[in-house]
Amino acid sequence: MxxxxxxxxxxxxxxxxxxxxxxxxxxxxxxxxxxxxxxxxxxxxxxxxxxxxxxxxxxxxxxxxxxxxxxxxxxxxxxxxxxxxxxxxxxxxxxxxxxxxxxxxxxxxxxxxxxxxxxxxxxxxxxxxxxxxxxxxxxxxxxxxxxxxxxxxxxxxxxxxxxxxxxxxxxxxxxxxxxxxxxxxxxxxxxxxxxxxxxxxxxxxxxxxxxxxxxxxxxxxxxxxxxxxxTPAGLIGRHSTPEVLELRFHPGAQSVMAEKLADLAVRTEVLPERLLLYTADGRTTLTRVLARNADPLTSLVRRATLEDVFLTLTGRTLVD
Amino acid sequence: MSTKTSGGERGHPPGGRTRLSVRRSARLVERHLMIHRHTPGVLVAEIFEPLLYLLSIGVGIGRLVGDVPGVADSAAGYSAFVAPALLATAAMNGAMNETTFNLLRKLRVDRVYDSMLTTPMTVWDIALGEVCWAVLRGTLAATGFLAVIAVLGLVQSPWALLVVPCAALVGFAFAAVGLAVTTFLRGWQDFQYIQLAMLPMFLFATTFYPLDVYPRPAQAAVACLPLYQSIQLTREIALGRVGPPLLVAVVYLVLMGLAGLVVARGRLARVLLS
Amino acid sequence: MNAPALREFSYRMIRYRRTWRGTAVVSIANPLMFLLALGGGLGTLVDRNGPAALGEVSYVSFLAPGLLAAATMQTAVLESTGPVYESVRGRGNYRAATATSVQPFHLYQGHLLFIAFRATTSALAFVTVMLAFGLSRSPGTALALVGAAALTGVAFAAPTVAWAVGVRRPSSLDSAFRFVVMPLYLLSGTFFSVDQLPAAVRPLAWATPLWHGVDLCRAISLGTGRPAMTIVHLCCLVALTVTGCAVGRTTYRRHLHP
Missing domain, CATH: 3.40.50.300 (P-loop containing nucleotide triphosphate hydrolases)
Incomplete structure (x- = not known):
């Protein structure tokens, strides 16, 4: 360095x-x-x-x-x-x-x-x-x-x-x-x-x-x-989007929905019980999701945190 | 913190990771003294145990034994023969308790040294400090025991005062080797192996009877035991037989202690500075 | 004995599988060393002086049965202090076990059963060494010795376990060993006959429970037992065991289900 x-x-x-x-x-x-x-x-x-x-x-x-x-x-x-x-x-x-x-x-x-x-x-x-x-x-x-x-x-x-x-x-x-x-x-x-x-x-x-x-x-x-x-802000800016939209669908439906909604986000991530859409503006993205009649069980718009950066960089697998 | 305290060791010489400093070692002893203000009972216990042996074996069996070959004054007889051996054993146990049992707890359970090593203290300082502390403990136990047997009339010569530095030497030799051995122990269950070595040594190293009860080859083997050398040194001095042959025991114990210290330092560095 | 107590016993046995080798070595080496050093070495001095004081037997035959009782007592007390303390505190199993259907007294019984097992096996090892030294007259005597020594061990373990469950600091265990067990070990007629003590102190020695164990073993080994005395010894040791169990029932409940 x-x-x-x-x-x-x-x-x-x-x-x-x-x-x-x-x-x-x-x-x-x-x-x-x-x-x-x-x-x-x-x-x-x-x-x-x-x-x-x-x-x-x-x-x-x-x-x-x-x-x-x-x-x-x-x-x-x-x-x-x-x-x-x-x-x-x-x-x-x-x-x-x-x-x-x-x-x-x-x-x-x-x-x-x-x-x-x-x-x-x-x-x-x-x-x-x-x-x-x-x-x-x-x-x-x-x-x-x-x-x-x-x-x-x-x-x-x-x-x-x-x-x-x-x-x-x-x-x-x-x-x-x-x-x-x-x-x-x-x-x-x-x-x-x-x-x-x-x-x-x-x-x-x-x-x-x-x-x-x-x-x-x-x-x-x-x-x-x-x-x-x-810096913390720099890492978030570089490795994540400003906001994250978390959606929950019926069990098993997350991957299918991820494919349908992929074009609405910068990046999507499929978890067993949730689908994460990384986006600049969560609220707008949610409006578009609802416009496609996707009907998630729950939805949450939040600011991206270091946690998202961390999990992006180091993966979600448990280490021990 | 905004305020600054002057002093400390800002102008410390280089090479401090391995350097030995007696001043720094003394600070470890300071810590132990601070703790032992709270528990003075340990010393009493260390004097009590040899006293028990003296009462039961010395006095009880003394009546069965009668005259002991090699002890001139038969009035004190067998007890005067056994007492110096028990004194050497007290010095050994007092010192070794510290560098084995207590040290394993400090090393593996309380992890006392981890925080010491984040300061300018080095592994050498810790090894030397622990051995110094153990010598202090062993010498105190032996001196206390000496006072008790003097009151019982079992001290026959003013030479007996020389027994105190002897006890310190015995303590040093066993403390250093005990420390070296402890760094190899995996856990408490391994203590029974130390016991397995110490108990026979206590029993066979002429504590309770003279060397000549053994057949000749066994005599040579027993004479090699460090406790035999320690007992020989204290017994001869206590019985007023001071002479050049005792130098053998002195040299033996000094070399044993130094060897133990060197091994202990190397091993401690491996365990603590991985 | 009941099923939950046996579960505690089997837990102890599973743990023991990992450490039995060390204790086996100690159980054999310990009597071997003492008999060689004190029976052999010190015996040379004593026997030189004439065997009259010991009732016309050699010192080693006098010492061995006494040492058997004393050593078994020591093993039993060691097993009843540290391990019980560890089981209540630290990483012990008592807390987990009392959260199940096992009752505190079951733990006491199971643990005591394990200590009885340890006392019996170490007595067995000791008597085997005695046989090797030619210090036991017949297989029947040897068996009786194992039984008497094991009873001595259990008689000490029962009250000790009951006490150890409530101990707060490990230093108390140390003190008990130093100030109670060691004096008993050294002064209960193990190494010399109680008759050697001054007349005023003798009743004190007779009152110590270890003396009953020592004298019982010695009488069996030397064939000098009188029926009345044997019954007194047995009664004392059994009474100590029963009292220990009664106290243990209370202390285990008080400390484990407070």
Missing amino acids: ALQTPADDVLLHADGLVKRYRRTRRSEPFTAVDGIGFAVRRGEAFGFLGPNGAGKSSTMRMIACVSPASAGTLRVLGHDPAADGALIRSRIGVVPQDDTLDAELTVRENILVYGRYFGLPRRAVRGKAAELLEFAQLTERADSPVENLSGGMRRRLTIARSLVNDPEILLLDEPTTGLDPQARHALWDKLFRLKRSGITLILTTHYMDEAEQLCDRLVVMDHGRIVATD
């Missing part, structure tokens, strides 16, 4: 990055990340979008310098993870997919101990912990064991903990997976605040609304490769 921006503004740069795992000594290596390239500038919120097994988490682990790359180049903050892992890790924050909170410690102790791992002086960490607990709205729970926290609280604590070293880059691996709607929105607010304060956010997600909400730019990954890179 060609870089148009000044080099010192690029915090993260990958080229031909590959990650292969070997389950056992004898087995064939499995390629999780298959030659990807990208660049992230300071202050950006950059997203990796993809189904399970697309290689998002492997990529994140390589960026976090906890998993060596099998091939290709990777520069984080201008350094090579293979040589300067500890240096890089001292300047980034990591929010892993499964909370790796220390179950034997209290909420506050989790931040204190983590800060000490960075070599911060005890006094400084104590002050920082109080400030971060406030930020994560956990001050009242400071002395309770982490096992008593709800999912949302745990995730907020993990984020608070990852900020203890004032990171320049924050890596978030599926930050809101498994949270209820209230907790998700609360977390998004926190992430917006961090972004405004100048921290570069790098996140993976398979929630389309999350990617649209949070990311300035994102890449769609599938089978270890990057299949598209753009």
